[in-house]
Amino acid sequence: MRLFEFEAKKLFAQKKIPVTQGILASSPEDAAAAVRELGGEGVLKVQILSGGRGKAGGIKKAESPDEAYKIAEELFAAKIKDYEVKQILVDPLLDIAKEYYLGVTIDRANYKIVFIASPSGGVDIEEVARTSPEKIYKEKFDIDEKMYGFEAFGIGKKLGFTGDKLKASVPIILGLYNAFKAYDCKLAEINPLIETTDGKLWAADARISVDDDALFRHKELGEMGIEKRHEEGEMTEREKQAREWGIPYLDLEGDIGMFPGGAGFGIMGNDFIHYFGGKPANFMDSGGGPSPERLARMLILLDENPNVKAIFGARFGGISRCDDFAKGVIQFLREHGLSKPMVVRMTGNMWQEGVRLFEEAKEETPEVFEKIEIHGIETPIEEISKRAVELAKEAE
Amino acid sequence: MAILVDKDSRILVQGITGSAGQFHTKRMIDYGTQIVGGTSPGKGGQEVEGVPVFDTVDECIDATEADTSVIFLPAPFVKEAAIEAIWAGIKFVVVIPEHIPIFDMMEIRQEAKKYGTTVLGGNTAGIITPGEANLGIMPDIAFKPGRVGTVSRSGSLTYYVADTLTRSDYGETTCVGLGGDPVLGSTFDEILKMFDDDPKTRAVVMCGEIGGVYEERAAPVIKKLKTPVVVMIGGVFAPAGKRMGHAGAIVEGSMGTARSKLRILEEAGAYPAKTFSEIPQILKGLNV
Numbered sequence: 001m002r003l004f005e006f007e008a009k010k011l012f013a014q015k016k017i018p019v020t021q022g023i024l025a026s027s028p029e030d031a032a033a034a035v036r037e038l039g040g041e042g043v044l045k046v047q048i049l050s051g052g053r054g055k056a057g058g059i060k061k062a063e064s065p066d067e068a069y070k071i072a073e074e075l076f077a078a079k080i081k082d083y084e085v086k087q088i089l090v091d092p093l094l095d096i097a098k099e100y101y102l103g104v105t106i107d108r109a110n111y112k113i114v115f116i117a118s119p120s121g122g123v124d125i126e127e128v129a130r131t132s133p134e135k136i137y138k139e140k141f142d143i144d145e146k147m148y149g150f151e152a153f154g155i156g157k158k159l160g161f162t163g164d165k166l167k168a169s170v171p172i173i174l175g176l177y178n179a180f181k182a183y184d185c186k187l188a189e190i191n192p193l194i195e196t197t198d199g200k201l202w203a204a205d206a207r208i209s210v211d212d213d214a215l216f217r218h219k220e221l222g223e224m225g226i227e228k229r230h231e232e233g234e235m236t237e238r239e240k241q242a243r244e245w246g247i248p249y250l251d252l253e254g255d256i257g258m259f260p261g262g263a264g265f266g267i268m269g270n271d272f273i274h275y276f277g278g279k280p281a282n283f284m285d286s287g288g289g290p291s292p293e294r295l296a297r298m299l300i301l302l303d304e305n306p307n308v309k310a311i312f313g314a315r316f317g318g319i320s321r322c323d324d325f326a327k328g329v330i331q332f333l334r335e336h337g338l339s340k341p342m343v344v345r346m347t348g349n350m351w352q353e354g355v356r357l358f359e360e361a362k363e364e365t366p367e368v369f370e371k372i373e374i375h376g377i378e379t380p381i382e383e384i385s386k387r388a389v390e391l392a393k394e395a396e
Numbered sequence: 397m398a399i400l401v402d403k404d405s406r407i408l409v410q411g412i413t414g415s416a417g418q419f420h421t422k423r424m425i426d427y428g429t430q431i432v433g434g435t436s437p438g439k440g441g442q443e444v445e446g447v448p449v450f451d452t453v454d455e456c457i458d459a460t461e462a463d464t465s466v467i468f469l470p471a472p473f474v475k476e477a478a479i480e481a482i483w484a485g486i487k488f489v490v491v492i493p494e495h496i497p498i499f500d501m502m503e504i505r506q507e508a509k510k511y512g513t514t515v516l517g518g519n520t521a522g523i524i525t526p527g528e529a530n531l532g533i534m535p536d537i538a539f540k541p542g543r544v545g546t547v548s549r550s551g552s553l554t555y556y557v558a559d560t561l562t563r564s565d566y567g568e569t570t571c572v573g574l575g576g577d578p579v580l581g582s583t584f585d586e587i588l589k590m591f592d593d594d595p596k597t598r599a600v601v602m603c604g605e606i607g608g609v610y611e612e613r614a615a616p617v618i619k620k621l622k623t624p625v626v627v628m629i630g631g632v633f634a635p636a637g638k639r640m641g642h643a644g645a646i647v648e649g650s651m652g653t654a655r656s657k658l659r660i661l662e663e664a665g666a667y668p669a670k671t672f673s674e675i676p677q678i679l680k681g682l683n684v
Contacts, residue, residue, distance in 0.1 A: 106498060106502070106579070108578060108579050108608055108609060108610075109583075109608075109609045109610065109612075109613050111502050111505050111506065111579070142506060143499060143502040143503050143506055144503065144506065181499075184497055184498070184499055186498065211497055211498045211499070212495075213471060213495040213496060213497045213498070214497035214498070214499065214500075216472055217472070217497075248640075250635075250638050250639075250640065252635065260552075261552045262550060262551055262552030263550065263552070263576060263640065264548070264549065264550020264551065264552045264553040264554075264576070264603070264605060264630060265550065265552035265553055265556060265630075266552075266640065267550075267605050267606065267630035267631045267634060267640050268553060268556075268603075268605075268628070268630035268631075270631075270633060270634070271630060271631065271632045271633055271654075271670075272671060274632070274633045275670055275671065280633075283634075283638075283640050285640075288533070288551075316535075316538075316552060316555045316556060316559075317535070317537070318533075318534065318535030318537075318538075318551075318555060319423070319533060319535055347559065348535060348537050348538060348555065348559070349535055349537050377563075380672070380673050381556065381671075381672060382671050382672070382673050
């Protein structure tokens with residue numbers, strides 16, 4: 001879970017990192033007042049859960065309250081990187097002498113915590129790593145290791161700090177490492193760390209991503225008003241609905257509704273559709289042994305999506321059984337109906353029984369099953385993918 | 397032969413008295429898996445499916461000589477359970493639950509390395525050596541003893557691949573689920589080396605997906621293997637920046653795309669398959 005800049009700064013401040021204490025604005029009036037309070041100038045920074053705000057036009061300098069009002073009005077009306085702007089942080093303007101980078105993350109491949117420092121801050125650090133790798137300094141730590149003061153001192157020296165600035169850098173480096181560990185972070189970053197012309201150091205931006213799976217032991221975040229949130233851009237209405245129902249779901253750009261099993265095959269099944277010349281309208285993960293209610297909800301998401309022209313269904317009966325799957329789908333078709341053609345394959349546990357139930361149901365109420373094609377183990381999943389692509393083309 | 401688990405493995409279920417623990421203990425026993433004991437702190441002395449329950453892993457090992465553990469506990473309790481098992485001398489731990497904090501998994505991995513223990517998961521469907529032992533939540537129906545190993549981050553892909561191998565008469569030696577979480581107890585390269593040392597495994601099918609760097613890390617190992625590796629990577633057409641179901645399955649920046657994984661593994665000598673039906677064709681071409 002990614003935090004907003006102003007939230008991350010609160011956490012950094014608790015670890016004694018000097019952060020620029022800006023003022024949060026939720027209207028152009030607020031922004032103008034904030035700039036007035038900061039002495040007539042300031043930096044307006046949109047609070048969105050994405051990096052690269054500067055490039056996307058989300059960070060702007062204002063040299064008067066009036067200008068701040070105008071800029072804020074524009075920013076609140078705009079979408080920055082697909083995010084609506086609800087809050088703007090107004091930070092004091094600093095006299096910048098130099099910008100540095102500090103970050104802590106996890107090296108998943110080597111199972112280490114990595115502290116990254118660079119004297120080339122204020123820009124995209126991945127770009128620096130590509131173009132001038134000699135300007136990136138890395139220190140690795142085991143998961144149970146603390147960082148000692150002398151180690152932080154060493155990192156400060158690598159950044160080129162001397163004298164008072166070196167001394168001032170040590171608590172910032174330690175504070176960042178300690179914040180990373182204290183809050184179960186996936187990433188904690190100060191970019192840029194600003195050295196001002198009067199020789200002071202400031203964390204001018206702050207980024208923290210907390211491990212969602214560790215939130216259960218960080219009640220303090222909730223107490224600070226930091227709520228669990230969706231972090232990958234604005235959700236579509238359907239994605240919001242699916243999330244409410246607890247179904248992993250993404251809208252995509254194509255026209256084939258995907259009604260697969262688990263996440264792994266969900267990802268692969270989308271590729272299959274592409275290989276056979278089609279485009280999926282969504283990603284979805286049924287989870288293991290979906291209940292009739294969950295199956296119904298999955299199908300409603302697809303049926304009510306106007307982009308969906310045909311539905312691809314696949315069930316691998318594992319511990320859950322294909323006959324239970326069939327019963328759930330049949331119940332949905334009879335109660336709700338399905339406006340799109342659907343091709344479904346069942347294999348694994350009790351697949352013959354699943355196919356038989358569909359055939360019986362079709363004899364009883366043929367009108368409900370007119371556009372439903374049922375297959376068993378003898379039809380490879382690749383053929384089902386092809387058929388779904390054909391059905392979508394026919395429906396055009 | 398097989399890797400990691402076979403009919404002689406003496407298995408302990410941590411969290412055996414919970415609903416998932418009980419349900420899957422019965423399934424595993426029905427398959428013929430040698431479940432010798434279980435743990436549930438405070439419930440020592442009880443029995444589940446005829447299996448004795450102990451308060452601690454130490455007690456369980458003393459009484460049953462357990463050497464392998466499978467964990468069915470809520471995520472917040474997994475770190476303690478896994479490290480208890482590792483310290484007690486268990487050599488192979490399978491972590492079934494998902495949503496284990498990253499720091500916890502890193503700590504588990506660190507202890508496992510110290511003690512020479514292999515950990516699988518979290519968020520894995522488990523591991524099966526067909527006809528001998530089934531540890532976790534995999535359905536038996538897709539599997540048949542044979543000569544190809546599989547290693548995958550996804551349960552559902554393991555079933556489809558095994559089903560393909562079973563129906564094309566190759567069968568499987570062992571099928572390993574690494575798990576769908578972002579930080580895992582074991583990685584592709586480690587499991588591939590084990591398969592390479594198993595004389596019965598004639599080829600390995602490796603299924604990866606977008607996100608992370610575990611697939612890439614397998615490349616230098618694949619170069620050195622005697623055993624051919626067929627590789628499938630899911631998410632060639634996945635949109636960047638969107639998480640697809642598995643917590644680990646997200647393309648961040650230019651890292652971890654399916655195309656880059658495929659290219660690196662192909663260069664290392666792996667045989668790429670786009671669909672399941674291509675797998676037996678490739679194996680046939682390799683005279684497996």
